[in-house]
Amino acid sequence: MPLAVYVLGMSAFALGTSEFMLAGLLPAIASDLGVSVPDAGLLVSAFAVGMLVGAPLLAVLTLRMPRRATMAGLLLVFVLGHVLGAVTDDYATLFASRVVSALACAGFWAVGAATAVSLVPSDRRGRAMAVMVGGMTVANVLGVPSGAYVAQQFGWRAVLWCVAVCALLALGGLLALVPQGSGSGGSGPRLRAELRAYTDGRVWLALATTALTSAGIFAAFSYLAPLLTDTAGLPVSWVPGLLALFGVGSVAGITLGGRFADGYPFGTLYAGIGAVALVLATLALALPTGAAVPLAVAVFLFGVAGFAVSPALNARVFALADAAPTLAGATNVSAFNLGNTIGPWLGGLTIDAGLGYPSVCWLGAGLSVAALGTVGVSATLSHRRAAGTTSGPGPHDRMAGL
Structure with missing residues (x-):
């Protein structure tokens, strides 16, 4: 590198x-x-x-x-x-x-x-x-x-x-x-040439995947402290250590995701986003027990899964919008931040509705499942496009997930 x-x-x-x-x-x-x-x-x-x-x-x-x-x-x-x-x-x-x-x-x-x-x-x-x-x-x-x-x-x-x-x-x-x-x-590149890349519906599906994945992660992460103290009953003094554990998991996840994002973009997305949904559901069920060790493991795995998908999310958009590299980076940043904004807001709505703090975990899991749906649709469209070509997929197509 x-x-x-x-x-x-x-x-x-x-x-x-x-x-x-x-x-x-x-x-x-x-x-x-x-x-x-x-x-x-x-x-x-x-x-x-x-x-x-x-x-x-x-x-x-x-x-x-x-x-x-x-x-x-x-x-x-x-x-x-x-x-x-x-x-x-x-x-x-x-x-x-x-x-x-x-x-x-x-x-x-x-x-x-x-x-x-x-x-x-x-x-x-x-x-x-x-x-x-x-x-x-x-x-x-x-x-x-x-x-x-x-x-x-x-x-x-x-x-x-x-x-x-x-x-x-x-x-x-x-x-x-x-x-x-x-x-x-x-x-x-000229603006018109870069905008032309956005006529491909798969680009918008990739951006939707980014936004939904980010929303699912931050819907739960934003309320992690009260989840651990108010719901699980862990001491407040434990929160910094558990947040640091999440951070260590995120470093491990980004490293792991970077190794597989190029060769297996769809596989990395399926595995990473699916793991986020599974970990959040497990966390929601484990929180009322107050069991410190399982909760610590879940928080660590949340960091791993949540950040393992980031390289694939970015690489996917750049591969599809290959002729628009600057706008690809820009729109994906906006998609990430849109999810970062919407996720905590939706989480606040579920808490205000009286559903309790664990509801944000189920919300995050649901948003992750929706993200998996966009990945599935995008994969189907990409495979159909590959099947419709007579010369087989080229390098760009392989990077797009084929």
Whole structure:
């Protein structure tokens, strides 16, 4: 794997830390800026919405620009956004800085994903994406807990400074190791040519699979802490350790998924998404027992299954939208974030309806089953297309899951 791909993974680590770190800093931010905790919570929503909207918007606006220069510019904007947030005493300014940072993050992820897959042969796209997604995963395992510790010792502003420094280091690595000519430039793809790839219904099925899978995972993960304490009756002090266990599982899952995504894309999707549904159903049944060891194993396996599918989800979209690499990365980012937004919202509705915390596990399992349905339809369409050709599937078709 080229070193440039690992630089992109390091960049994803800085971006991921910023995206997820704020949840643990909300009380301190609210107290410091004189706002309510729910108002501070809107900073998390601002970043999510910025990611959802920003990925396709920035992909279109930067489509004809050299990718390395685009990524460098976006990382610089990301750094400046965090510096602004670190020095301001105004909530509105901090809110604006989060929106700007989210737009830069979304744009970088879209262009970075397209760059990562362009730096490797077509049969190693899944592994390349595993490195990038792995950066986000490690951010959850190391970056977010480290940010919480730094905030406790030096204040929440210090965390923003740390993320800015990490992004600057990533910027230096990008300029040093990502080839000047990587990706599209003035002679690159035009918007109309990239949009043409989206006339294939299988692309939309792949995006639907991404959104449904993400929604199923985050419908349950967002409420994992109260599930373990309120429903299972485990001590609150156990929650950080169990969340870390989930993180370790996610690193194992992303590594495992990256190995199989290229050679067996549909098999990886079937196995991974099916495992998510099975683990969530098991977790729902095990929670009332309060049995610590089975619950710990279930949480670990949830992390493994939930992240094992990520490389295949990304590789699938890139394979189908091969002529639209930048928009493929952008729309899949939006699909992920759409699921991240809808899943917790639906989970909140089931809890408010009086169905209890375990209902989010059954909801996540149901959404995962729906995702399996889209995979099945997509596989059927792909096999029919392959059967309709006389020359047999080419490399592109094999990467699309045939």
